[in-house]
Amino acid sequence: MSMSDAGEPLACCTSLAREPMSSERAGQVAGLLKALADPVRLRLVSLVLSYEGGEACVCDLLPAFDLSQPTISHHLKVLHESGLLEREKRGVWVYYRARPETLEALARLFTAEGLAPATPAVVGAPA
Numbered sequence: 001m002s003m004s005d006a007g008e009p010l011a012c013c014t015s016l017a018r019e020p021m022s023s024e025r026a027g028q029v030a031g032l033l034k035a036l037a038d039p040v041r042l043r044l045v046s047l048v049l050s051y052e053g054g055e056a057c058v059c060d061l062l063p064a065f066d067l068s069q070p071t072i073s074h075h076l077k078v079l080h081e082s083g084l085l086e087r088e089k090r091g092v093w094v095y096y097r098a099r100p101e102t103l104e105a106l107a108r109l110f111t112a113e114g115l116a117p118a119t120p121a122v123v124g125a126p127a
Helices: 023-036 039-050 058-064 069-082 100-109
Strands: 055-057 085-090 093-098
Touching: 023 039, 023 069, 023 100, 039 055, 039 058, 039 069, 039 093, 055 058, 058 069, 058 093, 069 085, 069 093, 093 100
Parallel strands: none
Antiparallel strands: 055 093, 085 093
């Protein structure tokens, strides 16, 4: 799923617990989750986020993997097209940074927003 094809796939997402998700929205969100479900891509996002300023050059990312540059570039392209990473070419290098609005919307999916707070069980209390 390309960001240009789908607009902002998570822009209007609310907690999964708040309201049922439409088939169309589920397809959009599934594409984003699939992009993150690969161990290499998950590590790439983690590396980008952990760099100072939340931005990393491809040249910074390559040494962390025992993979070829074209393979890493493919994974970065998937993350960019899913809307998780932005990219900017500077000279011969490409720099990546996470899209905070996408990460925030993704995190919002898994909140218990709108649910009554769970009451802790008291040891010895009658059930």
